[in-house]
Amino acid sequence: MPAKKSILITEESILKRNHKKPRHTCFINTIIGCILIKLVFLVIAAKYSLIYGRLSANNTSPLPRFDNESCHSFNDGQTNSNLTSLVSPSKVHKVFLNFRGEQLRYNFVSHLTDAFERHRIKFFIDKYEQRGKDVKHLLVRIEESSIALAIFSTRYPESSWCMDELVKMKKLVDQGKLRVIPIFYKVEPKDVRNPNRGSEFGRNFWRLAELVSTTSRREQIKHWLEALECICDKLGLSLGEKSSESDFVYDIVKRVKDAIGLEEEEKSFLGENIKKKSEVSLRLCKKISGDWTGNQRFRSS
Template sequence: MDAYSRQLNDQVFVNFRGDELRSGFISHLVEALQRHGINVFIDKHERIGVDLTNLFARIEESKIALVIFSRRYTESRWCLDELVKIKERTDQGLLKVIPIFFKVEPITVKKLRGAFGDQFRDREWEYRCDKPRTDRWKEALASVSRKIGLTFDKKSKESKFVRIIVKEVKKMLQGNLGDFPLSGGIRDTASLGGERSNQESVDLHRESISLVQSNSTIANKLDVVTQYYIDVESQNSILRVEFVELTERLRSLNSIIEVVEDVVGNLNPEFPEIPDFLMNPWQMSNSSQPIMASAEMMFHY
């Protein structure tokens, strides 16, 4: 079997969740991969009635796994079980994985945020009696989402995004050829030079993808820090308003004390003693009521 035929027989396993993806994005992706001669497997290719654990065997037969993280991904325990198997094979160096973030941010998957995280916690509760299993799910999500991947957002065009995935899969499969001895004996120097040039291009392209992903990670971290700063500043604004109100109240109390002392100084010595609660108005029960800062006042500070 020559190198090109071997590439065509390398299988790509697609791990995803949701009928809306299956009938839309996934169908277009599978069609594009097949059009480029790439052997691709999705669960609908498995025979009806066959135990779904056979999907693990399909993962073992594959060279590459495409993990499509979407908003509904963590609804499926089977997706999560497949992901655990994908992680195991990847850790063993037997499988390469490309995470694809479809309309979800990488940090949402890594940190289990939003609906993605809520659904995962629902699965955790559902399988709370099998903690080792849920721990493996969490480890697999963290491990795979940390890898360099591709992000489809609201500004992306699906047709272009599919072409990028196909291109990356083909490059990865070409990289797999280096793991096998090529037949045909010694190759001429021109061929070797061309291969070296192609490899350098591949390396540069991967490096550029790595830089883009690093920038995306930094941007996500900046968003988190910015939001934290906004939250802290909002709390500070409220505290500033409360401080002003407390200062005004204290000034009023001091005025009352001065008036009371004035009155006491002018009273007949036989006059009944002034009650403590008038001499110490800050101890009155109504002074313990919470101070509420309005949004209108908050924005003046």
């Protein structure tokens, strides 16, 4: 009897040992779990980007108004609020208009914004003027935009706010966060890039510089000159004295739509990359799971 009992114990122990999980099972389960968690995070991130972007488009706060010294650059564009195309989680396709309001508001810019509305292009332009507002409100609107139009005219450098906006635009361009299209409205690009007293644009610039030429603001003038040079180096559009403004407006709209198309391609490329990574992770999960299942069957047999 003792011998039989020992034999039975030995067989039972063998059977139990055979049904124990392989030592590497926990390691494989950990790998599968990590991959599945990463996959879930990728899917959540993609959905969050879409939802957050739409919320940003639909919940744009009321825009401030600015006094006559400002470049007067934007309106909430309520008539264009249906456009919800996305560039990134924090931006929609908004075009920031940077221009000298007292010179262009009721002629050229009004025709341009009408064309934007017809083509459903969301833009910022302040239609009202109110004193006492801070330029910081204006700079926030530049950050919220994906494209900016710097519309240079002879009276553009009369406004320190116009120039400060331009400095902000240059900073965002350097960071890769903004596309700027320079528009030369009846002014020579070379006179804008290197303002001198031989041109009306240059005379207005240096007149403004003299007004702010204190020790604490000389650095600001340097930033203005750097911004003019940087933005003028971009591919822009120029209107001569005897050119057709209607054709010029059409060219600007086309250029903006092309720029929006480039943003769309970048967004699509990012989405495709996320999708491909998700598919690769899923296939890897299935492969590891299949290998593990096959190994278990082999051991059971």
